[in-house]
Structure formats: C-alpha cells, structure tokens
Amino acid sequence: MTVRAAWLLPTSQTREDTRLAPLGTMVPEDELTSRDGVLAGGDPLRATGVGPMQVQLGVGRAIVQGTLAQGAYPVSITAPETLMVRDGNAQYDRIDSLVVRVYDRLYDTTEQTGVTVEIIQGTPSPTPTSPTLPPATLRLWDITVPAGASAGVGGLEWARALADRRRYTTGHGGIVPRGWGLSFPGAYDGQYRDNGTTGLERWNAAARMWLPYPYDSGWQTLALASGFGNPGHGAVASWRRLGPMVMLRGRIGPTKSGATISNGTTIATLPAAIRPAGNREFAWASPRDVTNKAPAVTRVEITPGGIMRTFEMFDAPAWISLDGVTYCTD
Incomplete structure (x- = not known):
C-alpha cells in the first residue's frame, strides 16, 4: 500500500x-x-x-x-x-x-x-x-x-x-x-500562526481575531476631548502600540482661535488598548512666550482610566506636542 x-x-x-x-x-x-x-x-x-x-x-x-x-x-x-x-x-x-x-x-x-x-x-x-x-x-x-x-x-x-x-x-x-x-479562527488564546507575509500572528480569544505578534496596531488617530483638535504645522494626534510599548505623536490644541490650555484640563481619552497600569506623565516645553521670554512648561499625565490631562503648568500653552512620548502599558 x-x-x-x-x-x-x-x-x-x-x-x-x-x-x-x-x-x-x-x-x-x-x-x-x-x-x-x-x-x-x-x-x-x-x-x-x-x-x-x-x-x-x-x-x-x-x-x-x-x-x-x-x-x-x-x-x-x-x-x-x-x-x-x-x-x-x-x-x-x-x-x-x-x-x-x-x-x-x-x-x-x-x-x-x-x-x-x-x-x-x-x-x-x-x-x-x-x-x-x-x-x-x-x-x-x-x-x-x-x-x-x-x-x-x-x-x-x-x-x-x-x-x-x-x-x-x-x-x-x-x-x-x-x-x-487565512480565514480560520484560532482554537485557544495564545495560539500562533505564520501568515506567510509579515510574520507571526497570535489568536486573541477575547477579540476573536488574529493579531500581529509582537502586536503592532499601526498608527491610529487619538480621540480628543470636546473643544480640542489638531493645530496646523503638526501631525494629527495619533498612537501606536508595539507589544507593551506605546508611542504618541502629533499636536493637541484648542479648536477656538486664540484659546490656550488651562491647568487640570482633559485633552484626550485613550482607548483601552493603550491605557497604562499606573499613572504616566510627560513634560512639554512650548515655544518661548513673547512677554516673559521663557518657555511655557506643561506637565501632562495619563491615568489608568485613559484620561490624558494637564496637571501642572507654569504658563498656558496654545498647544501640546506628543512627539517623542513613549511609555509601557505594564
């Protein structure tokens, strides 16, 4: 036989x-x-x-x-x-x-x-x-x-x-x-397959979908709070997750002409996929103020609930840059 x-x-x-x-x-x-x-x-x-x-x-x-x-x-x-x-x-x-x-x-x-x-x-x-x-x-x-x-x-x-x-x-x-x-579902959380082009994928049972491994979300637009948008001369505020690492880029500023950002203001809400386990923070030094001849330093925090807000300011900036901001979710 x-x-x-x-x-x-x-x-x-x-x-x-x-x-x-x-x-x-x-x-x-x-x-x-x-x-x-x-x-x-x-x-x-x-x-x-x-x-x-x-x-x-x-x-x-x-x-x-x-x-x-x-x-x-x-x-x-x-x-x-x-x-x-x-x-x-x-x-x-x-x-x-x-x-x-x-x-x-x-x-x-x-x-x-x-x-x-x-x-x-x-x-x-x-x-x-x-x-x-x-x-x-x-x-x-x-x-x-x-x-x-x-x-x-x-x-x-x-x-x-x-x-x-x-x-x-x-x-x-x-x-x-x-x-x-490649249309078949996985059988258990954490199953791996080779997609033949970009590399490995891991089955996420909760989402019922294959995700790149290490996970790469690609650049996604960040959901901004009411009254905020992307001021000119800067990229749209976006996020990207690579495994546990989150990268941010772009600008956030008030949509009303001439408005500035005040202390304690929520400027964006992060999706669950990129929310940190504990508080994260970063500082943004905006261009020099014409009157005071000094940078306008703003501290921004990101909470485990996904709230991005100002919490310590020495001046009221017209916009905040996210370029170069990175943090881990764990």
Missing part, C-alpha cells in the same frame, strides 16, 4: 503504518477535533501534471478530521499516486478537487474501510466552484477543467489548471505554517 491511514482498519495495522503516520496531539479546533491539513516538510503532497489529463500527487503526510465521533485519521502517502481527470463538459467549465478521503464503514454508508487519493468532480457551470466534500475528506488541489478539454485536443494546461489548496497543521502548541486561506 502507498496510501496508509493509522488507527483506521480494525486489524492489520503494521508497525510500518504506525511509524509513517503522523503521531501525537495535533493543533485543536475545539475540545475534541483537530485542525486537519498537511504536515510541512519539503513540498508535501505536491500535484504535477504528467499527461494531457493525468495528474500525479507526490508523497507526504496529513491529518484528516472526520466527524466528532470519528476523530482524526493520520495519513501517509509513501509513493506518488497518478490519477485521471475526466474530460471537460461540452458547454461549461468545471472545477474538480484532488483530495485524500477516508472511508470508515463504522461511521459512513459506503460499506468500505480504507483511505484513498481521488478526484471529486465538480459541477459544470458558467461560474464554476469547488465541489462540496464528503466528511473525512481533505482538499489538496483544485483542477480547473475547461469546456471541451480532453487528451485528444491537447488536454489541460497544468500551469493554469492547478490551484494549491493545501492547508497545513502541526503538533499541539506548534506554529501553524501558512497554507491555503
């Missing part, structure tokens, strides 16, 4: 089957199911066109999740498998799927037990879509079959026909490699 599944047959599982199949607890999707997918390493289960209407699937290992009662099946393909794609429909294109499928007569109605590599044929349509898969089936590749395609007219243009649909899985606690699709 070149397509093997461990813990499927009621008898005759060999020692070799057990050694070749993936073992251990895989990445969970919930309390009793595992994330199915291909195990990374080399270029596992790669599809290659080897004839006008023939496709070959390379070696590799995978996990195929069945129903909740079934559990997950460890699968290994130890030699390339070649399959025939059926001729195209006379009128419409279709999309077929190259899959690994587990048959288990204890749980399905097929009256057979085994594991196969097969092509599930899609429905011809003006706008074809991938076929719906039966339970305990893992999609690996989609194959677009144009109308009228056959070996007699040249077959498939494999570079365009094949679409990679391999998704990856790993052992519990491991980082899930990038594969087909």
Whole structure:
C-alpha cells in the first residue's frame, strides 16, 4: 500500500503504518477535533501534471478530521499516486478537487474501510466552484477543467489548471505554517500562526481575531476631548502600540482661535488598548512666550482610566506636542 491511514482498519495495522503516520496531539479546533491539513516538510503532497489529463500527487503526510465521533485519521502517502481527470463538459467549465478521503464503514454508508487519493468532480457551470466534500475528506488541489478539454485536443494546461489548496497543521502548541486561506479562527488564546507575509500572528480569544505578534496596531488617530483638535504645522494626534510599548505623536490644541490650555484640563481619552497600569506623565516645553521670554512648561499625565490631562503648568500653552512620548502599558 502507498496510501496508509493509522488507527483506521480494525486489524492489520503494521508497525510500518504506525511509524509513517503522523503521531501525537495535533493543533485543536475545539475540545475534541483537530485542525486537519498537511504536515510541512519539503513540498508535501505536491500535484504535477504528467499527461494531457493525468495528474500525479507526490508523497507526504496529513491529518484528516472526520466527524466528532470519528476523530482524526493520520495519513501517509509513501509513493506518488497518478490519477485521471475526466474530460471537460461540452458547454461549461468545471472545477474538480484532488483530495485524500477516508472511508470508515463504522461511521459512513459506503460499506468500505480504507483511505484513498481521488478526484471529486465538480459541477459544470458558467461560474464554476469547488465541489462540496464528503466528511473525512481533505482538499489538496483544485483542477480547473475547461469546456471541451480532453487528451485528444491537447488536454489541460497544468500551469493554469492547478490551484494549491493545501492547508497545513502541526503538533499541539506548534506554529501553524501558512497554507491555503487565512480565514480560520484560532482554537485557544495564545495560539500562533505564520501568515506567510509579515510574520507571526497570535489568536486573541477575547477579540476573536488574529493579531500581529509582537502586536503592532499601526498608527491610529487619538480621540480628543470636546473643544480640542489638531493645530496646523503638526501631525494629527495619533498612537501606536508595539507589544507593551506605546508611542504618541502629533499636536493637541484648542479648536477656538486664540484659546490656550488651562491647568487640570482633559485633552484626550485613550482607548483601552493603550491605557497604562499606573499613572504616566510627560513634560512639554512650548515655544518661548513673547512677554516673559521663557518657555511655557506643561506637565501632562495619563491615568489608568485613559484620561490624558494637564496637571501642572507654569504658563498656558496654545498647544501640546506628543512627539517623542513613549511609555509601557505594564
């Protein structure tokens, strides 16, 4: 056998089957199911066109999740498998799927037990879509079959026909490699995945979303108190969080012409994501006052509740700069 599944047959599982199949607890999707997918390493289960209407699937290992009662099946393909794609429909294109499928007569109605590599044929349509898969089936590749395609007219243009649909899985606690699709949710707070472009992401269970790791919010506009805005000749007041570090930039000033900032004034409210565990403060020395010929020094505090306010002033500034202000949330 070149397509093997461990813990499927009621008898005759060999020692070799057990050694070749993936073992251990895989990445969970919930309390009793595992994330199915291909195990990374080399270029596992790669599809290659080897004839006008023939496709070959390379070696590799995978996990195929069945129903909740079934559990997950460890699968290994130890030699390339070649399959025939059926001729195209006379009128419409279709999309077929190259899959690994587990048959288990204890749980399905097929009256057979085994594991196969097969092509599930899609429905011809003006706008074809991938076929719906039966339970305990893992999609690996989609194959677009144009109308009228056959070996007699040249077959498939494999570079365009094949679409990679391999998704990856790993052992519990491991980082899930990038594969087909990033729309899947995490299973637990603190799960990691590689998004394949910018780096790692961490699942935030409370927010139910993947966040960059280390967390990077990007620059966000700061919500200012009523009566305050961004005076000219300065950037819009903004914040950015990198892990526990918060950076601020821009200017805050009264929107009323000629107004100044008084002592004890709330000038902004910080979102929960950047509120510090304890009070933070910074000083701002505004340009020299024309009359007193001295800088107007203002002290600003940020409270754990997210309030940014003046609390100690030696003069009333026309605006406050946030440029260069950094602090840690913890």
